[in-house]
Amino acid sequence: MSWATGVMVYIVIWWTVLFAVLPLGVRRVEKPGKGEEHGAPERPELLRKAIITSAVAAVLWLGFYGLHWADVLSFRRLVDGS
Numbered sequence: 775m776s777w778a779t780g781v782m783v784y785i786v787i788w789w790t791v792l793f794a795v796l797p798l799g800v801r802r803v804e805k806p807g808k809g810e811e812h813g814a815p816e817r818p819e820l821l822r823k824a825i826i827t828s829a830v831a832a833v834l835w836l837g838f839y840g841l842h843w844a845d846v847l848s849f850r851r852l853v854d855g856s
Contacts, residue, residue: 775839775842780839783838784831784835787834787835787838788827788828788831791827791830792823792824792827795827795830796823798823801815801816801817802814802815802816803815803816804816
């Protein structure tokens with residue numbers, strides 16, 4: 775696996791994990807003011823969620839890399855059908 779493939783796989787894993795982490799701990803605004811959406815989160819805590827996402831994505835990427843390195847998961851076999 776080239777470094778570019780590794781980076782692309784990490785990015786895909788990161789975005790997937792982000793969408794799983796975003797709804798965690800969200801509380802809606804009780805009484806929204808003028809111009810505020812009823813479903814908007816009170817405190818989105820995006821930095822904390824980005825850090826959690828990065829850590830989980832790194833662990834998952836390491837698992838993917840280990841499977842690829844051990845030749846359990848190979849892109850070439852998927853394409854060749856071997």
